[in-house]
Amino acid sequence: xxxxxxxxxxxxxxxxxxxxxxxxxxxxxxxxxxxxxxxxxxxxxxxxxxxxxxxxxxxxxxxxxxxxxxxxxxxxxxxxxxxxxxxxxxxxxxxxxxxxxxxxxxxxxxxxxxxxxxxxxxxxxxxxxxxxxxxxxxx
Amino acid sequence: xxxxxxxxxxxxxxxxxxxxxxxxxxxxxxxxxxxxxxxxxxxxxxxxxxxxxxxxxxxxxxxxxxxxxxxxxxxxxxxxxxxxxxxxxxxxxxxxxxxxxxxxxxxxxxxxxxxxxxxxxxxxxxxxxxxxxxxxxxxxxxxxxxx
Numbered sequence: 042x043x044x045x046x047x048x049x050x051x052x053x054x055x056x057x058x059x060x061x062x063x064x065x066x067x068x069x070x071x072x073x074x075x076x077x078x079x080x081x082x083x084x085x086x087x088x089x090x091x092x093x094x095x096x097x098x099x100x101x102x103x104x105x106x107x108x109x110x111x112x113x114x115x116x117x118x119x120x121x122x123x124x125x126x127x128x129x130x131x132x133x134x135x136x137x138x139x140x141x142x143x144x145x146x147x148x149x150x151x152x153x154x155x156x157x158x159x160x161x162x163x164x165x166x167x168x169x170x171x172x173x174x175x176x177x178x179x180x
Numbered sequence: 181x182x183x184x185x186x187x188x189x190x191x192x193x194x195x196x197x198x199x200x201x202x203x204x205x206x207x208x209x210x211x212x213x214x215x216x217x218x219x220x221x222x223x224x225x226x227x228x229x230x231x232x233x234x235x236x237x238x239x240x241x242x243x244x245x246x247x248x249x250x251x252x253x254x255x256x257x258x259x260x261x262x263x264x265x266x267x268x269x270x271x272x273x274x275x276x277x278x279x280x281x282x283x284x285x286x287x288x289x290x291x292x293x294x295x296x297x298x299x300x301x302x303x304x305x306x307x308x309x310x311x312x313x314x315x316x317x318x319x320x321x322x323x324x325x326x327x
Contacts, residue, residue, distance in 0.1 A: 067215075071214065073213075075213070076244050076246050099264075100267065101267060104267060104269070105238065108214075113217070123268075123271075124266070124267070125267055125268075
């Protein structure tokens with residue numbers, strides 16, 4: 042289990058990334074539990090009828106996965122703000138790569154600012170965001 | 181289309197929805213759907229020994245709340261199609277099993293951006309979530325792009 046204190050991190054540090062195969066079943070499961078069981082998130086035909094290239098993952102699922110990356114990286118980090126921009130539709134049935142880095146440490150309140158993003162195999166950033174996390178201190 | 185609307189609607193609550201109590205099962209399933217392994221969200225016994233003294237929901241759990249009315253009735257449409265452009269989430273208090281959440285929705289902002297493909301209009305819906313004790317749990321700004 043990873044526990045990182047405020048003193049353990051530095052500006053520029055990478056957040057351990059998460060690579061996962063985003064299957065259509067994973068997306069459907071999320072859509073069901075998140076009250077988003079709409080055609081665009083559940084089947085290709087329904088999505089095409091809405092003018093999309095095929096079924097897509099809900100933006101908030103990407104957001105949830107970015108939050109999970111932080112939790113997997115550091116069990117002691119508490120997310121107090123998470124902002125995301127959905128730049129491109131996230132298409133399932135392929136690998137996605139979640140990444141992040143610490144951009145700023147705030148000594149006054151033991152928080153840190155992070156850049157976060159989700160990219161595909163080609164390195165295109167489909168979702169970008171920032172977060173503020175609160176960390177315990179050794180003091 | 182010019183950005184023409186009655187600015188007095190900004191900040192006015194157009195929907196307030198109270199949801200059934202949050203269940204433990206709902207939290208566990210939400211966490212499982214994201215592949216979370218953090219015991220705070222997945223293991224009741226371990227979470228009881230943790231900083232919250234019990235199971236809590238993953239940070240984005242509040243994004244699953246669906247208001248009765250998603251938009252005010254008389255808001256004009258600014259384009260033919262709409263996209264979910266992003267969310268900004270601020271978290272103030274954890275969500276626990278048994279919590280009764282109420283979400284108040286208002287239009288926070290409407291603005292225009294001009295890109296290579298023409299004008300885009302952004303509608304920001306602010307959803308403020310409180311629990312049964314009136315404590316602010318989260319604020320979710322939902323940006324919808326129309327063009």
